[in-house]
Amino acid sequence: MAQDYYALLGVGRDASNDELKKAYRKLARQLHPDVNDAPDAADRFKEVTSAYEVLSDPQKRSVYDRGGDPMAAGGAGGGFGQGFSFDDIMDAFFGQGGGSRGGPRSRVQRGQDALLRLSVDLAEAAFGVTREIKVDTAVRCETCQGSGGAEGSEPVTCSTCHGHGDVQHVQRTPLGQVRTSRPCPTCHGFGTVIPDPCDECNGDGRVRSRRTVSVSVPAGVDQGTRIQMAGEGEVGPGGGPPGDLYLEINVARHPVFVRKGDQLRCQVTVPMTAAALGVHVELPTLEADVTDDPAAAVFGLDISAGTQSGELLTVKGQGVPRLRGVGRGDLVVEVVVETPTHLDDEQRELLARLAELRDEQKPLAEVSESHRNGVFDRIRGAFR
Structure with missing residues (x-):
């Protein structure tokens, strides 16, 4: 024998297969040409690979220990790459070969997450609501208790x-x-393998079923908010633990209010005379959609004398409760002044008399920059 394979790998002659593999992995990591640029690294890598090829094969190792030529006995010729397993190279660098060496996979696996869309009213999104919803998901098979086998059957x-x-x-x-x-x-x-699968689930350990789930929608959710319900998703194969259920909130349009973050916005239209003289008006609250208390269903708003059309009035604390904070946002009310269009003779005379008293029979028009974006431009200007 020209070389001592045991000495090349640095193991004794009674080394086990695990010891051989451990020694080879260590040397292969050190000597592989991709990581070692020494002039003799490639030759030494071939030598330890040949040594491992022989000693890891029981038949070749037996021939070698008796002083024979293991390559001739194996019918593979000689030298690097003539019969070693590609898995061993993978083992040396990644800890496992190209095959699945982690053993068989478990039949019991976690289930998938599920996503549903839940439509709520604006008031329900703002103040929270509890809903009972129907969910179609996979649940554990009660016939086999998730095992997948018929009664008395074992894998x-x-x-x-x-x-x-x-x-x-x-x-x-x-x-x-x-x-x-x-x-x-x-x-x-x-x-x-399951020789006698369960008739109910056909060996999967789960079946499809419709069930009722109670959902608590927290106050302050908005369009697109997702609520996670742990353990309410699909039961896994083999009766494995369920995934999670996610509910994506869809908020319906409201006939009065528009939501912008934690703010509510609306418009109130008043006659020209009321805007000129000032007026107290009562407006509906968002709470009116969820309460029977008359006192909570309306709030009073004072419109000062001389209020112009398009002015924005802010009512503190009448907006949407903050989802991850304290308190509520504000309500922004846009005042729209309505100009009368149909006047009888008496009304026309009164307005003409008012114009005469204010010296406005021939008023001069004031030209200013146009508000291209209308209401929303004015809202931004008010907050700036």
């Missing part, structure tokens, strides 16, 4: 992969034998 070891969950495929290439691993087609990677 048995797969005869194809012998419980490993995967099968090995060896292919000869110009670089030697390349071994790959794929999930077993018989047991689908579980390592066991």
Whole structure:
């Protein structure tokens, strides 16, 4: 024997397969040409690979220990790449080969998350609401309690992969034998098969069912807000733990109020005379949609004398409760002054008399910059 394979790997002659593999991984990481630029690294890498190829094969190792030529016994010729497993190179750098060496996968797996859309009114989004909703999801099969087998039936070891969950495929290439691993087609990677599946779930451990879920929508949610309900999603295969249920909020349009963040906005239209003289008006609150208390259904708003059309009045604390904060936003009211269009003779005379008293029979028009965006431009100006 020209070389001592045990000495090359740094192990004793009684080394186990695990010790051989551990030693080879360590040396391969050190000597591989991609990570070691020493002039002799490639040759030494080939030597330790050949040593591992021989000693990891029981038949070749036996021939070698008796002083024979293991390469001739194996019928593979000699040298690097003539029969070593590609998995061993993968082991050296990634800790596992190209195959699935973690063993068979469990039949019990976590279920998928589910997403539903829930429509609520503006007042329900603002103040919160509790709803009972119907959910169609996978639930645990009560017949087999999630096991997937009929009563008295137990999973048995797969005869194809012998419980490993995967099968090995060896292919000869110009670089030697390349071994790959794929999930077993018989047991689908579980390592066991159910000989007598449950008639209710057909071996899956779960069935589709409609159930009722109570949903608490917190105060202050907005369009697109997602509520997470842990453990209310799909039950997993094999009766595994359920995923989560997510509810995406859709807020319906309100006939009076428009929401902008934690603000509410609305318009109030008053006659020209009321705007000129000032007036107290009562407006509906958003609470009117969810309460029977008359006192909470309206609030009073004072419009000062001389208020112009388009002016914005802010009412503190009449907006939307803050979802992740304290208190409520404000209500912004736009005053729209209505100019009369149909006048009888007496009304026309009164207005003409007023114009005469104010010396406005021939008023001069004042030209100023146009408000291109109308109401929203004025709102932005008010907050600036």
